[in-house]
Amino acid sequence: MSSSSDKSIIIVDDEIELADLFKEFLKKEGFNAISFTDPIMALEYFRETSGKHSLIITDMRMPDINGIDLAKNIREINNEIKIFLMTAFDAKDLKDHENFKIARIDRIIQKPIRFPDLREMINDAWKK
Numbered sequence: 741m742s743s744s745s746d747k748s749i750i751i752v753d754d755e756i757e758l759a760d761l762f763k764e765f766l767k768k769e770g771f772n773a774i775s776f777t778d779p780i781m782a783l784e785y786f787r788e789t790s791g792k793h794s795l796i797i798t799d800m801r802m803p804d805i806n807g808i809d810l811a812k813n814i815r816e817i818n819n820e821i822k823i824f825l826m827t828a829f830d831a832k833d834l835k836d837h838e839n840f841k842i843a844r845i846d847r848i849i850q851k852p853i854r855f856p857d858l859r860e861m862i863n864d865a866w867k868k
Contacts, residue, residue, distance in 0.1 A: 795822040
């Protein structure tokens with residue numbers, strides 16, 4: 741069984757404070773974490789390093805590309821990675837988005853998120 745330090749997480753949120761906060765929390769929990777505020781840069785980085793990551797946590801509403809479309813592009817590169825989608829808005833409407841099923845989001849996270857809950861969600865996702 742691998743340790744949490746073997747698990748690498750990419751966080752994508754256009755709000756720099758949130759991206760940094762998530763990254764610092766995950767690092768303190770023993771995970772390898774990198775954050776991006778630009779979803780296009782995150783996608784380019786993922787294309788170059790796709791085999792090194794176990795989870796992507798992305799915000800839904802961002803400039804240039806939303807979280808579902810980012811997840812859809814990531815699935816084209818790596819079909820096995822876990823993807824969590826964060827939103828501060830009503831999550832039930834997301835499932836009607838045409839690309840939602842293609843993106844195969846593993847979990848929708850309702851903002852604001854408590855860090856102990858996030859830790860539990862991550863650990864649960866890796867048990868499956």
